[in-house]
Amino acid sequence: MRFIRTKAIIATAGLALSLAACGDAGDDGGNATEVDVQENAADAFDDGTAMKDFADSGKITIGVKFDQPGIGFKGAADDMPKGFDPEIGKILAASLGIAPEDITWKETISDNREPFLQEGEVDLVIASYSITDERRQVVGQAGPYYVTGQQLLVGTDSDIASLDDVKGKEVCSVTGSTSLENIKAEGAKPRGFDTYSECVDQVLSGTVDAMTTDGAILLGYAAEHPDDLKVVVDPFSEERYGVGYSKDKPEMCQWIVDTIKKAEDDGDWDAAFEATLGQSGVDTPEPPAMDECPAA
Amino acid sequence: MDAVFSNFDDYLKAFGLTIGLFVVAGIASLVWGTILAVLRVGPISILNKAAALYVTLFRNTPLLMIFIFMAIAMPVLGYNFKFVEDVEIGGYNVSAFFFRSCIALTLYTSAFVCEAMRSGVNAVPLGQAEAGRAIGLTFAQSMQLVVLPQAARAIIPPMTSVLIALIKNTSVAAAFGMAEAVATMKALTNNNADQRTGIFLAFAVGYIIIVEVVALASYAVERKVRVAR
Amino acid sequence: MTAQESTPVSAGRGEPLVVLSGVQKHFGQLHALKDIELSVARGEVVVVIGPSGSGKSTLCRAINRLETIDEGTITLDGQPLPQEGKALAALRAEVGMVFQSFNLFAHKTILENVTLGPIKVRGMKKEEAEKQARELLDRVGVGHQAEKYPAQLSGGQQQRVAIARALAMEPKVMLFDEPTSALDPEMIKEVLDVMVDLAQQGMTMVVVTHEMGFARTAADRVVFMADGAIIEENTPEEFFTNPTSDRAKDFLGKILKH
Numbered sequence: 075m076r077f078i079r080t081k082a083i084i085a086t087a088g089l090a091l092s093l094a095a096c097g098d099a100g101d102d103g104g105n106a107t108e109v110d111v112q113e114n115a116a117d118a119f120d121d122g123t124a125m126k127d128f129a130d131s132g133k134i135t136i137g138v139k140f141d142q143p144g145i146g147f148k149g150a151a152d153d154m155p156k157g158f159d160p161e162i163g164k165i166l167a168a169s170l171g172i173a174p175e176d177i178t179w180k181e182t183i184s185d186n187r188e189p190f191l192q193e194g195e196v197d198l199v200i201a202s203y204s205i206t207d208e209r210r211q212v213v214g215q216a217g218p219y220y221v222t223g224q225q226l227l228v229g230t231d232s233d234i235a236s237l238d239d240v241k242g243k244e245v246c247s248v249t250g251s252t253s254l255e256n257i258k259a260e261g262a263k264p265r266g267f268d269t270y271s272e273c274v275d276q277v278l279s280g281t282v283d284a285m286t287t288d289g290a291i292l293l294g295y296a297a298e299h300p301d302d303l304k305v306v307v308d309p310f311s312e313e314r315y316g317v318g319y320s321k322d323k324p325e326m327c328q329w330i331v332d333t334i335k336k337a338e339d340d341g342d343w344d345a346a347f348e349a350t351l352g353q354s355g356v357d358t359p360e361p362p363a364m365d366e367c368p369a370a
Numbered sequence: 371m372d373a374v375f376s377n378f379d380d381y382l383k384a385f386g387l388t389i390g391l392f393v394v395a396g397i398a399s400l401v402w403g404t405i406l407a408v409l410r411v412g413p414i415s416i417l418n419k420a421a422a423l424y425v426t427l428f429r430n431t432p433l434l435m436i437f438i439f440m441a442i443a444m445p446v447l448g449y450n451f452k453f454v455e456d457v458e459i460g461g462y463n464v465s466a467f468f469f470r471s472c473i474a475l476t477l478y479t480s481a482f483v484c485e486a487m488r489s490g491v492n493a494v495p496l497g498q499a500e501a502g503r504a505i506g507l508t509f510a511q512s513m514q515l516v517v518l519p520q521a522a523r524a525i526i527p528p529m530t531s532v533l534i535a536l537i538k539n540t541s542v543a544a545a546f547g548m549a550e551a552v553a554t555m556k557a558l559t560n561n562n563a564d565q566r567t568g569i570f571l572a573f574a575v576g577y578i579i580i581v582e583v584v585a586l587a588s589y590a591v592e593r594k595v596r597v598a599r
Numbered sequence: 600m601t602a603q604e605s606t607p608v609s610a611g612r613g614e615p616l617v618v619l620s621g622v623q624k625h626f627g628q629l630h631a632l633k634d635i636e637l638s639v640a641r642g643e644v645v646v647v648i649g650p651s652g653s654g655k656s657t658l659c660r661a662i663n664r665l666e667t668i669d670e671g672t673i674t675l676d677g678q679p680l681p682q683e684g685k686a687l688a689a690l691r692a693e694v695g696m697v698f699q700s701f702n703l704f705a706h707k708t709i710l711e712n713v714t715l716g717p718i719k720v721r722g723m724k725k726e727e728a729e730k731q732a733r734e735l736l737d738r739v740g741v742g743h744q745a746e747k748y749p750a751q752l753s754g755g756q757q758q759r760v761a762i763a764r765a766l767a768m769e770p771k772v773m774l775f776d777e778p779t780s781a782l783d784p785e786m787i788k789e790v791l792d793v794m795v796d797l798a799q800q801g802m803t804m805v806v807v808t809h810e811m812g813f814a815r816t817a818a819d820r821v822v823f824m825a826d827g828a829i830i831e832e833n834t835p836e837e838f839f840t841n842p843t844s845d846r847a848k849d850f851l852g853k854i855l856k857h
Contacts, residue, residue, distance in 0.1 A: 250556025
C-alpha cells in the first residue's frame with residue numbers, strides 16, 4: 075500500500091472506501107478516519123523525553139485488546155486491530171510523526187497490562203483500561219478519553235428488566251473482570267469465561283441468564299444478533315478508559331492529554347467514535363473531561 | 371497480600387470450590403477409570419477395544435477442548451444439564467456449571483486413571499490371575515480379590531501423579547464459569563494491580579498445601595499397602 | 600466315548616472323566632496341539648512327558664481352559680467346557696491346578712490362600728473353611744506355617760501349599776503343570792511324596808513332569824508328546840523298558856543316560 079507520506083488514510087473496522095480505490099479488495103464500506111501525521115514531529119519535543127525518542131525512531135508499540143468488538147478487536151485474518159482504542163492509538167502516534175502502518179500492535183489482556191508497561195513490552199496501553207487508584211499506584215493512566223458503564227445483555231424474551239432482577243441469576247463475563255465482581259455484588263451468580271464471544275454463546279444457548287460488561291461491547295453483540303439479544307438497564311457503573319504509560323516516563327501524560335484534547339476539538343475523536351463504537355447505532359457522546367496530570 | 375486478607379472469605383471459597391471440583395471429579399474418575407481398566411484387561415475383546423479407544427480419544431485431547439465441548443458446544447446442541455439444578459443434596463443445589471466442569475474433568479482424568487491402573491495390573495505376575503481363575507474365581511472376583519490388591523502398590527505412585535494433575539487441572543474451569551482459585555486470583559489481581567506478586571504467592575501457597583496433603587496421604591497409603599504384603 | 604475305546608491302554612478303573620477329542624491349537628505359526636485324542640478315567644493318574652516345547656503344558660492348561668483351543672472338544676465328567684463366564688468359573692472350581700511357579704496369592708497368608716476359594720466360590724463359612732484348610736495344610740506338612748506369607752516359605756513348602764489350595768476345592772481332577780521344575784533338588788521329594796500320597800488315595804491326576812521316578816511309581820499311564828502331538832502312550836513299565844517310537848527312544852536315551 076503506497077500512501078503519500080504526509081497524508082495517511084487508514085481503514086478501520088473493515089471500512090475501506092479509499093482502500094478499494096487502491097485495489098485492495100475492500101470490505102463492506104463505511105467510514106474512514108483520516109489522521110494528519112505530523113511532519114518534523116521530532117522538533118516539537120524536548121530532548122530526553124520519551125516522545126522525542128519515539129519521534130526520532132519512528133516506532134511505537136501499543137497494547138490493545140484483540141477480543142472486544144468495537145473497542146479493540148482483531149480477527150484471525152486481519153492485519154491490524156480495529157476499534158475505538160486503536161483509533162486513539164493512531165491519533166497519538168500521528169502526533170509523533172508515526173504513520174499507522176508503522177505502529178506495532180500487541181495484544182494485551184486484562185492480566186498483563188501493568189507488567190507489559192512496567193517491563194517496557196509496550197509503550198502505551200489503550201485497552202478498555204479503566205482508571206483506578208490501585209492501577210495508578212503502579213502505572214500512569216492519562217485520560218479518560220472515553221467513559222462507559224456496565225450494562226446487561228439478555229435474550230429478547232428475558233424478563234430481566236432492572237438490576238434487581240439479576241439476584242440469584244447466572245450472569246457471565248470475562249473471568250476476573252471488574253464487571254464480574256460488580257455483578258456479584260448485585261447478588262448474581264458470576265460465571266467467568268475466557269472471552270466475550272464464549273460468554274455471548276452462553277446467553278444465546280440459554281445456559282446463563284445474562285452477560286455483563288461495558289455497554290459499548292454489549293451493543294456490538296446486540297447489533298450482531300438483533301432478533302435474539304438486547305441490552306437492558308441503565309449503566310450502573312462508571313468505567314473511565316485511560317491510556318496507560320510507564321511511570322518511568324511521566325512526561326508522557328501531558329502529551330497524551332493534549333493530543334486527545336486536540337483530537338476532540340478538531341473532530342478526529344468524533345470520527346474515530348463514529349467509525350467504531352458508533353457503528354452499533356449509538357449517538358456519539360460528548361468527550362469526557364480529562365484528569366489533570368500528576369505534578370512531575 | 372492485603373487484598374488476599376481483606377478478601378479472605380473469597381480466598382477460602384475459591385479454594386473450597388477447587389477442592390470440591392477435585393473431590394467430585396477425582397472420585398468419579400477413580401470409579402470410571404477403574405471400570406475402564408477392568409474392561410481393558412478383561413476377557414471380552416470388543417470391550418477391550420472400546421476402552422482402548424476411549425483412552426486414546428480422551429488422553430490425546432487437550433482438557434481445554436473437552437471443556438469447550440462440554441461447556442459451550444453441548445449447550446448449543448441443546449444439552450445444558452440444567453436438570454441437575456433440580457436435585458437437592460443436603461440443602462445444596464448443584465449448579466449445571468459445576469456438573470459440566472466435573473464431567474469434563476472426569477472424561478479426561480479417567481483415561482489417565484485407567485492407564486495408571488493398567489500399569490499396576492501389568493506389574494502383577496500373570497500367574498496370580500491364573501491361579502485365581504484356576505480355583506474358580508470369576509474374572510471380576512479375581513480382579514477384586516487377587517489382582518487389584520496386589521496392583522495397589524504399583525498403582526499408587528502414578529495414581530498420585532494423576533490426582534495431583536487433576537488438582538491443577540481444575541483451574542481450567544476458571545474460564546468456564548467456576549469462581550475457583552485461579553478465577554478469583556484473576557479478579558483480585560485485576561482489582562489490585564499494585565499487589566500482583568503477593569496475590570500470586572498467596573494462591574500458589576494454597577495449591578501447594580492441597581497438593582502436599584494429597585501427596586502425604588498417598589505416602590501413608592503406600593506404606594500401609596507395603597506392610598500388608 | 601470313542602476316544603476311550605480307541606485308546607490302546609486304559610487303566611479301566613472307572614468311566615472316563617476328562618476327554619479330549621480332535622483338539623487343535625495354534626500359537627500364530629506354531630501348531631501347538633495336533634489332533635489330540637486323550638481320555639482320562641476316574642481315579643487314573645496320567646503322566647505326560649516329552650521334550651520342552653512339545654505342547655504338554657499347553658495340553659494341561661487347555662483342560663481347564665487357561666488356554667483356549669481352536670478346534671475339537673474337551674469334556675469334563677460329560678460336560679463340554681463352557682465359554683468365559685460364570686459357568687467356566689464353576690467348572691474350574693472342579694479342576695485343581697498346580698503351577699510350576701506355585702502362584703500363591705502373594706498378598707494373602709498361607710491360610711487365606713487355602714480358604715479364599717472355599718469361601719468365595721463355594722460360599723463356605725469362614726470358620727469351616729479355616730478348619731478344613733488347617734487339616735489340608737497339616738496333611739501336606741505345612742500346618743505350622745499357616746499365618747505366614749508365601750514369600751516367607753521355601754519353594755517346596757509353597758508348592759505343597761498350592762496343592763492344599765487346590766484340594767480345598769475338592770476337585771474331581773488335579774492338573775499338575777511341571778510342579779517340581781522350579782524347585783531345588785532337595786525340595787523335589789517333599790512335593791512328590793505329597794503327590795504320590797494323593798495318587799494312592801485315588802485322585803484323578805494329569806501330571807506334566809520330567810520326574811521319571813514319579814512316573815514309574817505313581818502313574819497308571821504315560822503319555823509321550825512331541826511337536827504338539829501324542830506320539831505314544833503306554834503303561835510306565837512298557838514305556839520305559841520298551842518304547843516303540845523313535846522319538847520316545849531318543850528322548851529316553853537323553854534323559855536316562857545320567
